[in-house]
Amino acid sequence: MHGGPSQLDLFDHKPGLRALQGKELPESVRGTQRLTGMTSGQKSLPVTSSIFNFAQHGRSGAWVSELMPHTAGVVDDLCFIRSMHTEAINHDPAVTFLQTGHQQPGRPSLGAWASYGLGSENANLPGFVVLISRGSAARPADPLYARLWGAGFLPSNHQGVSFRSSGDPVLYLSNPPGLDAAARREQLDAIAALNRKQLDHQIDPEIETRIAQYEMAYRMQTSVSELTSLRNEHAATLEAYGPQARVPGTFAANCLLARRLAERGTRFIQLYHRGWDQHYNLPSDLRLQSPDVDQPCAALIRDLKQRGLLDDTLVIWGGEFGRTTYGQGKVEATNYGRDHHGRCFTMWLAGGGVRGGTLHGETDDFCYNVARDPVHVHDLNATLLHLMGIDHTRLTFKFQGRYFRLTDVHGQVVKGILA
Numbered sequence: 001m002h003g004g005p006s007q008l009d010l011f012d013h014k015p016g017l018r019a020l021q022g023k024e025l026p027e028s029v030r031g032t033q034r035l036t037g038m039t040s041g042q043k044s045l046p047v048t049s050s051i052f053n054f055a056q057h058g059r060s061g062a063w064v065s066e067l068m069p070h071t072a073g074v075v076d077d078l079c080f081i082r083s084m085h086t087e088a089i090n091h092d093p094a095v096t097f098l099q100t101g102h103q104q105p106g107r108p109s110l111g112a113w114a115s116y117g118l119g120s121e122n123a124n125l126p127g128f129v130v131l132i133s134r135g136s137a138a139r140p141a142d143p144l145y146a147r148l149w150g151a152g153f154l155p156s157n158h159q160g161v162s163f164r165s166s167g168d169p170v171l172y173l174s175n176p177p178g179l180d181a182a183a184r185r186e187q188l189d190a191i192a193a194l195n196r197k198q199l200d201h202q203i204d205p206e207i208e209t210r211i212a213q214y215e216m217a218y219r220m221q222t223s224v225s226e227l228t229s230l231r232n233e234h235a236a237t238l239e240a241y242g243p244q245a246r247v248p249g250t251f252a253a254n255c256l257l258a259r260r261l262a263e264r265g266t267r268f269i270q271l272y273h274r275g276w277d278q279h280y281n282l283p284s285d286l287r288l289q290s291p292d293v294d295q296p297c298a299a300l301i302r303d304l305k306q307r308g309l310l311d312d313t314l315v316i317w318g319g320e321f322g323r324t325t326y327g328q329g330k331v332e333a334t335n336y337g338r339d340h341h342g343r344c345f346t347m348w349l350a351g352g353g354v355r356g357g358t359l360h361g362e363t364d365d366f367c368y369n370v371a372r373d374p375v376h377v378h379d380l381n382a383t384l385l386h387l388m389g390i391d392h393t394r395l396t397f398k399f400q401g402r403y404f405r406l407t408d409v410h411g412q413v414v415k416g417i418l419a
Contacts, residue, residue: 001293002095002144003276006323006338007346007367009050009286012082013063014367017049017325025326029368036089038279039328039339047366048327048336051283060357067290070298076357077301077310078348079417083361083370086321086342086377091277092145094320094342098377099148101406108152108397110381111268113406115158116151116397117390121265124223126161126216128268129261131254133165135275135292137285142274149270153399157209157216160270163257165249169228173221181221188214227260237303242295255296259303262313276319279328280337293317301350314352314387321345325367344370347380353387355419375414382411387418 008014025045039045053066058075071078088094093103100107108116111128120127130149149160163169175184192211199207230238230246233256238245244252251273258269273293278285297317304310322345323338330336344363350356361373375383382392385406392411396403 001276001317001319002272002274003091003139003142003278004094004319004321004323004340004345005276006050006278006282006286007082007344007363008323008325008338009052009282010065010068010290011063011080011346011348012344012363012367013054013065014049014325014363014365015054016365017047017367020047021049022046022331025366025368029364029366033343034089036340039324039326042328045324045326046331047325048331048338051334052286058357060359062357062359065290067286068294070295074298074301074350077305078350078356079354079358079360080346080348081360081375081380081414081417082344082346082363083372083374084318084322084345084347084377084380085370085374086345088321089340089342091320091340092143094340095144095148098320100152101378101381101408105145105147106152107404108154108158108406109147109149109160110384110406111149111160111270112151112154112158113385113395114268114388114390116154117385117395118267118388120267122223124216124219125227125261125264125266126220127266128158128160128270129266130160130162130270130272131257132162132272133249133251133254133274133292135251135273136288137278138275139277142277144272144274148272153404154397155205155209157213160268169224170217170220173217173224175221184218184221188218223264227264228257230256240295240299240303242299244292245296251292252296252299255300256303259300259307259309262304262309263307278323278337279339281335282323282337283335304351310351312352314354314384315350316347316384317349318347319345341368343368349417353419355417358417360414360417373416376410378407378411379414382407383414383417386413 054063057072062075064072088097097103099109115127151159195211242252244250261269275289321342324341328337328339362371364371385392392407396405
């Protein structure tokens with residue numbers, strides 16, 4: 001959820017804040033925290049409670065906002081981590097940190113590490129696929145960079161393949177006019193022969209990768225068209241994902257496509273949904289943004305479960321950080337904004353060895369600091385790899401004289417959320 005969803009307005013219920021509405025956030029709570037340039041100059045940091053109603057759901061009694069009614073229906077399949085925290089306070093370093101384990105660009109992404117560690121189950125589809133959707137409240141300046149799903153210093157065949165929302169899902173999958181499949185095969189055979197000749201003179205693994213990727217692209221000309229065709233999907237399934245499920249490039253369509261990819265053995269599917277950066281107009285924006293993801297996420301959980309896929313498919317929902325308990329800019333009774341907040345935020349996980357119906361961690365009464373069972377980004381990534389069957393301390397790659405790993409020299413598996 002690119003931009004930083006507001007945990008205060010979605011999953012971390014703090015009814016006590018209503019009595020403190022408009023009062024200054026105590027310095028003892030904020031401490032020496034670094035603020036962004038967007039609020040560091042504010043004369044006041046007023047406590048701003050959520051205007052949305054919350055209710056408890058399921059056997060776990062998880063509090064969920066009225067904005068997420070469909071998610072509320074599957075809470076007993078979810079594990080809420082309410083004590084996530086990160087050092088980063090701006091989007092690009094925070095997203096880069098979450099995806100690669102480092103705030104500076106250049107490291108392999110989580111999906112690339114998973115592909116490197118697990119390999120691929122389907123020779124006709126990429127092992128790592130990226131699907132991007134634009135939220136109903138997305139801002140114009142809401143960039144995503146291809147390095148977020150890049151392979152870094154790992155072999156380049158482990159990088160994510162980003163599917164487009166219109167036309168061919170991947171560029172140049174369709175043969176141009178006048179070029180049939182036989183001619184394309186001859187062309188690729190000739191290129192492969194040249195590449196192998198070069199490989200004989202220059203032992204470079206990237207040449208082998210290039211040969212393999214050309215062959216993958218050829219097979220994808222058939223496999224991707226079958227993958228993206230919804231002709232065999234039942235009407236009830238499409239209805240469950242919501243009215244946008246038939247519209248390519250929407251979050252609902254991407255959730256359905258993610259399930260189809262998982263069925264076909266794609267190891268890692270990354271969905272990015274823009275539009276969660278609510279510095280202003282948060283209530284109206286969340287009323288637009290939340291329906292984009294609420295029904296499709298719940299449908300994905302139920303769909304995987306009824307097909308027997310949820311037990312070995314790990315679903316992760318969250319953003320790069322959360323939002324502040326104090327308001328940004330002018331705070332009104334029905335309108336406010338929130339700044340970036342890395343000290344605490346909420347993510348949820350489902351399936352893949354996670355204990356459903358779990359509420360892990362807790363924040364303080366202001367939803368500003370973690371009060372119990374903190375989970376750092378490195379801990380999360382260590383746990384995700386563990387759930388994939390990988391020891392995060394042993395999944396390494398030697399580059400420029402040292403062994404690198406996703407969690408660097410940090411990270412502890414969060415055993416309390418394991419089934």
